[in-house]
Amino acid sequence: MRTLVMKFGGTTVGNTTALTQVVSIVLQENERWDRLIIVVSALEGVTDALIEAARLAQLSNRRGYRRIAATIRIRHLALVEKLPLGTSERNALQADIDQMLFDMLEVCQTMADATSEDLIPTKTDTIIGVGERLSARIVAALLRQNNLRGVAVDAIELIITDTTYGHAKPDMQLTQARINEHLEPMLGRIIPVVTGFIAGTPNGTPTTLGRGGSDYTASILGVCVNATETWMWTTVDGLMSTDPQLIENARVIPELSYDEVAELAYFGAKILHSRMIGPLKKKQIPLRVKNVFKPQLPGTLIHLGTTIPQGELRAVTAIQGISLSASYSGTLAEISSLVNAILHKTIGSDADVMISAQSSSRTFLTFVIPTASGPDAVHNSLIALNSSLAEDPNHTGWQVDQVSVITVIGTDIDTAPGTLARIFAAANDVRLFALSQGPSRCSISLVVQPEDTDYLLKQVHDVIINSG
Ligand code: ADP
Ligand code: ASP
Ligand code: MG
Secondary structure (H helix, E strand, O other), X not given: OOEEEEEEOHHHOOOHHHHHHHHHHHHHHHHHOOEEEEEEOOOOOHHHXXXXXXXXXXXXOHHXXXXXXXXXXXXXXXXXXXXXXXXXXXXXXXXXXXXXXXXXXXXXXXXXXXXXXXXXXXXXXXXXXXXXXXXXXXXXXXXXXXXXXXXXXXXXXXXXXXXXXXXXXXXXXXXXXXXXXXXXXXXXXXXXXXXXXXXXOOOOOEEEOOOOOHHHHHHHHHHHOOOOEEEEEEOOOOOEOOOOOOOOOOOEOOEEOHHHHHHHHHOXXXXXXXXXXXXXHHHOOOEEEEEOOOOOOOOEEEOOOOOOOOOOOXXXXXXXXXXXXXXXXXXXXXXXXXXXXXXXXXXXXXXXXXXXEEOOOOEEEEEEOOHHHOOOHHHHHXXXXXXXXXXXXXXXXXEEEEEEEXXXXXXXXXXXXXXXXXXXXXXXXXXXXXXXXXXXXXXXXXXXXXXXXXXXXXXXXXXXXXXX
16 A cells, blocks of 8 residues: 655745645645645744744733734635635634634633743643644645545644653654554545644643654654655755755755765754654655655655765755863763753753763863754753853853854765865864764764854855765
8 A cells, every 4th residue: 555645844835826736736646646644834934923922921911922813813814815715615714713813812811821830831832833733724625625535633632742842752652553543544535634743742732843843743654654655845846965045056965865864954954853764764764855836856865775976975054052161071971961951941852962072171062952942942052051050069160152063964974085185175264163973974063163154064065066
């Protein structure tokens, strides 16, 4: 039985032109596969707005969150108005949108009225997941209008996680059981349009999987339904040699190994959620990244058995991080766990120590801050680390700085002749704080000052473009 999971990103569901493409892609793939599952993100920008609404609710700024809810409502209703839907489908959709935003305002209200902070994480995840619940209903209605049996499915009772709100970790066993019970029976008869990004605890409290989490949803569903392939539809032509928004001549990479793409996602390529590759690699499910506006292009294929020459440099990424240094030569475990505890409290996820180096008199550590933690995570982490370490008499003297980690990706990068020399030549006039070769042998990271990021990214990208 051939099963395809397709995830549509926020930019692909935000307007009528893109949604028309989505429908035509689903119509076409429906002819070619036995079972289809669709995963959707919220309309572009809606999750950011919802996060702001939750923040304002926390501050009891009632006027602020109501204004945001009103803007989100108008945007969705305007979109629905323009879509080619029948009257009853349109009316039902408008009523659904109103109801969901009304419920969301009630949650904001509870948060605004609360006297303790205990409710904040759970209520925040309930609020920020509304975007996917709205878009799933819109896409499902549009499929039905095109004679496809689309049904919106909320993943809250499908993907079961722990209680790390904002960055929840799926329990694959419980999730598998729920999917067997609730999703499997639909497949082949119905096209489920599943909300990306959101999940729930075993007792049904909403959680979320981190920013960009719809990718992870698609990966989890792909694994649990034994998908033949998983496809990510977006608005760029595939995975590229670097972020095309930063460097104009970035080019599409036709084929990548799981390890390469895992490094690419982990070290900051926003296009994929950093935790989505592991499950697909384990089950050897091929992953494609494609542009909804150019479905005829092959995009990028990630699978086993790629035929890539050893040492070919494929891509470069940049991610923000934090470094700590001190004249200290004690155990690293203690400072690492302290930092981990502080960052866990601040950004809700484990801080990944990327580099730790010690000499006779000095210690240096770099932590990367996952892009899934959101745009304010670095700033908030810096403040939290500085104030916690300053208050701790055992840890005075640690200097905390923001850094950038530039990572070059390529298979067997460490053994290919001349590769390191080319990278170092590109970084010749940049101050390097630390270097690290990834244990998967397909990445090399350079830790630099934030102000050198754009320059070094371009220098290294030129090496990639000129070498392939
Ligand atoms: P979606 O809404 O489809 O999930 P995202 O905004 O999350 O899309 O990710 C797509 C964006 O990722 C692109 O607009 C691009 O700027 C950025 N990006 C960063 N690194 C890369 C890369 N190596 N290849 C392609 N896109 C990248
Ligand atoms: N809507 C969520 C976000 O903006 C999830 C996603 O887009 O994948 O982070
Ligand atoms: Mg995304």
